[in-house]
Amino acid sequence: MINRYLRPHILKLVPYSTARDEYHGPAGIFLDANENPFESRLNRYPDPRQQALRKAVADNRNISHEMVFAGSGSDEVIDLLIRSFCEPGSDKVLVLPPTYGMYAVAATVHNVAVEEIVLNADFQPEVDKVLCSDARLLFLCSPNNPTGNLVERSRIETILDQFNGIVVVDEAYIDFAPGKSAIALLDTHPNLVVIQTFSKAFGLAAARVGLAFAHRSIIDVFDRIKLPYNLGNPSASAALKALGRTKQIENQIKAIIRNREILAQQLAMLDCVEKVFPSDANFLLVRFVDAARVFAHLLKQGIIVRDRSRQPLLEGCLRITVGTAAENRRLIETLKMIV
Numbered sequence: 001m002i003n004r005y006l007r008p009h010i011l012k013l014v015p016y017s018t019a020r021d022e023y024h025g026p027a028g029i030f031l032d033a034n035e036n037p038f039e040s041r042l043n044r045y046p047d048p049r050q051q052a053l054r055k056a057v058a059d060n061r062n063i064s065h066e067m068v069f070a071g072s073g074s075d076e077v078i079d080l081l082i083r084s085f086c087e088p089g090s091d092k093v094l095v096l097p098p099t100y101g102m103y104a105v106a107a108t109v110h111n112v113a114v115e116e117i118v119l120n121a122d123f124q125p126e127v128d129k130v131l132c133s134d135a136r137l138l139f140l141c142s143p144n145n146p147t148g149n150l151v152e153r154s155r156i157e158t159i160l161d162q163f164n165g166i167v168v169v170d171e172a173y174i175d176f177a178p179g180k181s182a183i184a185l186l187d188t189h190p191n192l193v194v195i196q197t198f199s200k201a202f203g204l205a206a207a208r209v210g211l212a213f214a215h216r217s218i219i220d221v222f223d224r225i226k227l228p229y230n231l232g233n234p235s236a237s238a239a240l241k242a243l244g245r246t247k248q249i250e251n252q253i254k255a256i257i258r259n260r261e262i263l264a265q266q267l268a269m270l271d272c273v274e275k276v277f278p279s280d281a282n283f284l285l286v287r288f289v290d291a292a293r294v295f296a297h298l299l300k301q302g303i304i305v306r307d308r309s310r311q312p313l314l315e316g317c318l319r320i321t322v323g324t325a326a327e328n329r330r331l332i333e334t335l336k337m338i339v
């Protein structure tokens with residue numbers, strides 16, 4: 001079923017076979033990969049398919065390990081999706097602004113056209129319009145960056161049932177949200193790819209570990225076209241370790257959500273603030289009376305936020321990450337200094 005969306009030459013591709021792909025069996029004397037033989041933590045090539053990590057992720061997310069892919073950040077997954085499904089110069093991707101900028105950039109890098117359908121006033125996809133598109137690949141972001149809201153489940157399901165292409169649901173912020181992951185829809189929808197990441201709730205932005213969950217025929221395509229050793233051992237180990245301290249991470253998530261609600265209340269009371277949008281993520285989208293002035297004032301005081309005011313629907317809006325309680329207090333104090 002997936003094959004009709006794949007680029008034809010990828011169906012025929014014979015992938016590079018690494019030394020580690022060709023050897024299966026007990027550890028022995030490895031004279032196959034031209035490594036330096038003197039043992040250190042890092043002298044051997046890593047497992048090209050990161051099986052230990054994929055199994056641990058599969059247990060954590062309650063899914064088969066054959067439906068898990070790990071890459072160098074979600075950005076690698078986004079790039080692989082375009083390389084797998086979009087023929088440069090003829091196929092299109094569909095994005096729903098205001099949303100994450102990497103989808104359009106990654107498509108443009110490959111000379112793949114980008115169709116845009118702006119979200120409605122509640123930051124939800126216009127399902128009827130989306131279903132009229134003939135794009136190969138649709139990127140939904142839930143909770144959406146930078147608006148912070150979940151995409152309604154019924155909209156995701158209708159799109160999955162009727163969209164004639166691959167539907168990507170980017171769940172970088174799902175661990176902060178009350179809603180359930182779209183992973184549960186994978187069994188019934190082979191055209192679905194769910195993206196998650198270790199960069200946000202798991203606290204490993206520097207390690208660069210992104211995840212894709214999909215039907216095994218899609219994971220198999222990613223494995224065939226990815227760089228052979230796409231994830232280094234230090235990063236894979238850091239991710240594995242994080243999965244071993246889920247209690248600590250759950251507590252951090254709870255603290256961030258608590259601090260988000262306090263910050264939202266305090267921001268809403270300031271004269272310079274017009275509106276604080278509800279958030280299911282670890283950031284707040286805030287409309288200011290004079291966003292440019294607020295941005296410059298904060299910058300001068302050493303506080304950096306993200307200016308999203310030039311995106312559709314987001315006039316006057318800045319995106320503010322929830323920091324520690326002390327950082328959030330500094331933010332509020334600094335905003336109060338604006339006259």
Ligand SMILES: *Cc1c(COP(=O)(O)O)cnc(C)c1O
Nearest residue numbers: 073074075100145172197199210
């Ligand atoms: C932060 C973020 C990511 C994470 O990207 P990584 O490459 O995994 O660090 C993915 N998608 C969205 C929407 C994000 O905001």
